[in-house]
Amino acid sequence: MRLLYFLLLLTPVAANTQSLPILDQSPGRLHWYRLTTPHFRVLYPEGFDTTAQRTAQRLESLYEPVSASLNRRPRPISVILQNQTTNSNGFVTLYPRRSEFFAAPPQNPNLAGTLDWLDLLSVHEYRHVVQNEKALQHYGRVLYTLLGNTGLGLPLLTVPDWFAEGDAVSTETLLSAGGRGRIPNFDLGMRANLLAGDPFNYQKAVSGSYRDNVPDHYVLGYLLTTYAKQAYGPEVWSRVLNRNYRRFPWPFAFSASIRNETGLRVEGLYRKAMDEWTEVWKKQQESLTVTPAATFPVRVEQDQTKVPVFTNYQYPQYLTDSTVLCVKSGLGDTPRLVLLDKNRRERTLYVQGFPNDPGMLSATSAKACWIEFGYDPRWRQQIFSNIRLLDLATGRLSRLSHRARYLAVALSPDNTKLVVVETTDRYKTRLVVLDAVSGKRLKTLSNPDNEYYVQPRWQADNKTIVAVALRNRQKTIQRIDSQQDERTDLLPRANENLSNPQPWGDYVLYGSPRSGIDNVYAVKVTSKEVFQVSSRPLASYHATVSPSGNRLAFSDFTVGGYRIADMPLDPAGWKAVSSAAPGIRQPVRYFGPAIDSTLLATEPGGRDGRRVLADSVKAVTAYVPTRFRRLANAINVYSWGPVFGSTGQDLTVGLNSQDLLSTTQIVVGYTYNQAERVGAYFASLSYQGLYPVFDLRFQRGNRNTSLYVDRRTPLDSLRSDRWQYNQLTAGVRLPIQLTQSKYIQSLSASAYYNYLQVSGYALPVRSITEVGSAGALSAMTYGFSFSRQLRQSKRDVGPRWGQAVSVTYRTTPFGGALTSEQWSVQANAFFPGLGKHHSLGFRGGYQQQAQGTYRFGPAVFYPRGQAYVSDTRITAGSAEYRLPIANTHWPLGRFAYIQRIKAAGFFDGAIGQSPIDVRSAQTGALLRTETRTRNYRTAGVDLAFVFNVLHLRTPFEAGIRTIYNTNTGEWLFQPLVVDIGF
Numbered sequence: 001m002r003l004l005y006f007l008l009l010l011t012p013v014a015a016n017t018q019s020l021p022i023l024d025q026s027p028g029r030l031h032w033y034r035l036t037t038p039h040f041r042v043l044y045p046e047g048f049d050t051t052a053q054r055t056a057q058r059l060e061s062l063y064e065p066v067s068a069s070l071n072r073r074p075r076p077i078s079v080i081l082q083n084q085t086t087n088s089n090g091f092v093t094l095y096p097r098r099s100e101f102f103a104a105p106p107q108n109p110n111l112a113g114t115l116d117w118l119d120l121l122s123v124h125e126y127r128h129v130v131q132n133e134k135a136l137q138h139y140g141r142v143l144y145t146l147l148g149n150t151g152l153g154l155p156l157l158t159v160p161d162w163f164a165e166g167d168a169v170s171t172e173t174l175l176s177a178g179g180r181g182r183i184p185n186f187d188l189g190m191r192a193n194l195l196a197g198d199p200f201n202y203q204k205a206v207s208g209s210y211r212d213n214v215p216d217h218y219v220l221g222y223l224l225t226t227y228a229k230q231a232y233g234p235e236v237w238s239r240v241l242n243r244n245y246r247r248f249p250w251p252f253a254f255s256a257s258i259r260n261e262t263g264l265r266v267e268g269l270y271r272k273a274m275d276e277w278t279e280v281w282k283k284q285q286e287s288l289t290v291t292p293a294a295t296f297p298v299r300v301e302q303d304q305t306k307v308p309v310f311t312n313y314q315y316p317q318y319l320t321d322s323t324v325l326c327v328k329s330g331l332g333d334t335p336r337l338v339l340l341d342k343n344r345r346e347r348t349l350y351v352q353g354f355p356n357d358p359g360m361l362s363a364t365s366a367k368a369c370w371i372e373f374g375y376d377p378r379w380r381q382q383i384f385s386n387i388r389l390l391d392l393a394t395g396r397l398s399r400l401s402h403r404a405r406y407l408a409v410a411l412s413p414d415n416t417k418l419v420v421v422e423t424t425d426r427y428k429t430r431l432v433v434l435d436a437v438s439g440k441r442l443k444t445l446s447n448p449d450n451e452y453y454v455q456p457r458w459q460a461d462n463k464t465i466v467a468v469a470l471r472n473r474q475k476t477i478q479r480i481d482s483q484q485d486e487r488t489d490l491l492p493r494a495n496e497n498l499s500n501p502q503p504w505g506d507y508v509l510y511g512s513p514r515s516g517i518d519n520v521y522a523v524k525v526t527s528k529e530v531f532q533v534s535s536r537p538l539a540s541y542h543a544t545v546s547p548s549g550n551r552l553a554f555s556d557f558t559v560g561g562y563r564i565a566d567m568p569l570d571p572a573g574w575k576a577v578s579s580a581a582p583g584i585r586q587p588v589r590y591f592g593p594a595i596d597s598t599l600l601a602t603e604p605g606g607r608d609g610r611r612v613l614a615d616s617v618k619a620v621t622a623y624v625p626t627r628f629r630r631l632a633n634a635i636n637v638y639s640w641g642p643v644f645g646s647t648g649q650d651l652t653v654g655l656n657s658q659d660l661l662s663t664t665q666i667v668v669g670y671t672y673n674q675a676e677r678v679g680a681y682f683a684s685l686s687y688q689g690l691y692p693v694f695d696l697r698f699q700r701g702n703r704n705t706s707l708y709v710d711r712r713t714p715l716d717s718l719r720s721d722r723w724q725y726n727q728l729t730a731g732v733r734l735p736i737q738l739t740q741s742k743y744i745q746s747l748s749a750s751a752y753y754n755y756l757q758v759s760g761y762a763l764p765v766r767s768i769t770e771v772g773s774a775g776a777l778s779a780m781t782y783g784f785s786f787s788r789q790l791r792q793s794k795r796d797v798g799p800r801w802g803q804a805v806s807v808t809y810r811t812t813p814f815g816g817a818l819t820s821e822q823w824s825v826q827a828n829a830f831f832p833g834l835g836k837h838h839s840l841g842f843r844g845g846y847q848q849q850a851q852g853t854y855r856f857g858p859a860v861f862y863p864r865g866q867a868y869v870s871d872t873r874i875t876a877g878s879a880e881y882r883l884p885i886a887n888t889h890w891p892l893g894r895f896a897y898i899q900r901i902k903a904a905g906f907f908d909g910a911i912g913q914s915p916i917d918v919r920s921a922q923t924g925a926l927l928r929t930e931t932r933t934r935n936y937r938t939a940g941v942d943l944a945f946v947f948n949v950l951h952l953r954t955p956f957e958a959g960i961r962t963i964y965n966t967n968t969g970e971w972l973f974q975p976l977v978v979d980i981g982f
Helices: 004-009 048-068 115-135 139-147 149-157 161-173 190-195 200-209 217-232 236-246 253-262 266-286 598-601 606-614
Strands: 031-035 038-045 077-082 088-096 096-103 313-319 325-331 333-341 346-351 367-375 383-391 397-399 406-411 417-423 429-435 441-444 454-456 464-471 475-481 484-490 499-504 507-512 519-524 531-533 540-545 551-558 561-568 573-575 625-629 637-644 650-658 664-673 678-687 693-708 718-737 743-759 776-790 800-812 821-832 839-849 873-892 897-918 926-949 956-965 971-979
Touching: 004 956, 031 325, 031 693, 038 048, 048 077, 048 606, 088 115, 088 149, 096 115, 115 161, 115 236, 115 606, 139 149, 139 637, 161 217, 190 217, 190 266, 190 551, 200 217, 200 266, 217 236, 217 253, 217 266, 217 598, 236 253, 253 266, 253 839, 313 333, 313 540, 325 561, 367 406, 367 873, 367 897, 367 971, 383 406, 383 540, 417 454, 454 499, 464 499, 464 664, 475 507, 507 540, 519 800, 598 606, 664 956, 926 971
Parallel strands: 038 077, 077 096, 313 561
Antiparallel strands: 031 038, 031 625, 088 096, 313 325, 325 333, 333 346, 367 383, 383 397, 406 417, 417 429, 429 441, 454 464, 464 475, 475 484, 499 507, 507 519, 519 531, 531 573, 540 551, 551 561, 637 650, 650 664, 664 678, 678 693, 693 718, 718 743, 743 776, 776 800, 800 821, 821 839, 839 873, 873 897, 897 926, 926 956, 956 971
């Protein structure tokens, strides 16, 4: 994300030559409204008024508490409430400056815990607004004055993203009775690594790994920022940022600023923090009495060093007493259903698409069901969640819903019914009973208090449901009679992050962090007695009972990932605990050493924030809504001033505009080409609020051209000319997303009109690919493309299965001095290589260009290292094999960290054919027309390195390409830049 700033710096230059990017929009039919508070502008779709009022009031109440510890009062900002998606997310951006909340609460309890989802977003995302505003000082303010929001990119780049996310998680934890800092699952990976005696160096902790579980920047940042607050005071980060933004923005300015405040560079702070957390977690382990369990044998991929690759086996469901169905995923595997047994057999039953993971799986001995995302073909902010049902005997897969909003699903023991958690586009939740064959609604259960239900399950009677219920920051487990629509709380309501209820006889098993470690507990339905069932070193989740009722299986976390473990199911061995839920303070402080009474009391804004979030907002009409019309607000300038082009040849000054709903993009400016010493004005517009996208571009400027006009040896008649041009491009495109499974699929169709008019061209000749003295070109371009590729794991070096095809047709149907016609087709096919993560690709293309007075540029690929020759017919083909060489952990001081070495071998070929007139040497008369055929062949090897620089988390990929031209016998060596982090 940090290098996205660099990409945005280049936007005006890119606008000169290509269409503006497709943005994420909600359906164009929506009517939008706006609430204006002293510090926020809350935009929301029609019908979302109650939730919008509540969110606006909550944001305004949190303005001071969230800002306090960074000593910065941000300018008013727009917050957009998206209610057409089932993806639980939120973000803050400067392009343009806004925040978006996706109003779909997550089912996985390890994300929101006991907090209301929009409350969590209000604290976490607004903290990012405060962080960004903190950069608006000293040289950051100067850059903002010169460049607008893009000018804040440089100072923000000097701050690692672990700080941004870690500080936001710390804030959500300190300002509430919940937050991810109090959820043991949040730091589970880091805890496992440190207790295993395997602390990574700082470079690896920031950059990641293709083999090991390296916790993400949220976890790393939370542990570092909270440790520093405890050790050096709650406002230490405000002082660090002030120092950082006063410094010259050199790569290690942030580390130097930390050293000024703490006496430690960032690497030293990391080591001190990890030592502190290791000591806390070791003390936690000393008091444990571990319940023994045996793990199911699994097949885990090994790296080239024979070290196991991080792999998870989660959400077990017994099929028989000795076999379980679970979900396998990891660095080398996309999510898939696998069958495990005690005889060391592992069998993949089905590779899932893109699950909307609720932290559970439901299966009987006959069928399994889960939730997958379903995408609207056009509107990227409209994402559904649909039910998938797999027949385990036949392998037949059914989709039982279409364009639904289901977040979790459970199958009844008799395979006749489903219970789903449904979220509406009004931020309401309900339990719905469906027919398991047709997906038809059988009953919608009442929910007058709008409780948020999590991870429901059926009891053995096929009519009673158990589920976690959340209301007002308190959870319980409810037992619900689906026929009578009656419910009973089985546990006292409390701020306890309950999860994964699993009925068994007179008990309901469930997950709880009450001891400081997530483990399996049980409540006896008749007496409400509570027992601790499992006590594992790190965590145990997702309890499931064998058909005989004699065995209990669960997900057991290890340093190598989750494994499926099981143990005898014997209530006599369970440990009785108090039925009262634990308070925040425990002898084992699982939420970390920094979240103690001292820091809670001294955190600026902490007391006020906890008071605000403890209140239940009544959502009265405090702010008067006004209509927000897209076209009336289409112009929203967010950056201006000079930017540098990616070629280093262009200097551009321009304005960038994008409306808040991402429907209208406008870029206008002036660009100067330093090579030709000429400039051009340009303007680009893309309107994306309708089903097709409409694009318009105009350029007016000068060019300098130098040509040898005699075309004979010796070439001694080089002449130059300066001329003017006007270029207009207008068209329509239709981007369609078709992904509904493990294959990423898309389709695009487009039609563009291009007019290029030249004046002042005085050279007697022109290149056939230039307008020159002919005056004007008026052409049409039609395009169609389709792509279908298998979803890749992190360790894959390329697509392991997939197809793609593109067709282009260009013509000059309007007459004039310049005439041409070109059509082309190009296709790609990908196959698995010899190794698990290898990729074999083939590419073929054909292009035909009619003889005329103008030649279009190439529309198919050409052999690498071979200059393009515009033949009338071109047939091209290519084969490429990609493979990983080594997954490394090589720090090169503070400046670079090499994660991976990759290689590829390729062979490219092309056959070009053109008609040649053979004329008499004496008279010049045409004797015949012959076809001239040219063959081009190149082969080569790529060697690329995936690496991080200057402690940036976003990886780069670069190397060298060696090309051998079989026609000329020449070798060519080229720098290879595969990915620069965009």
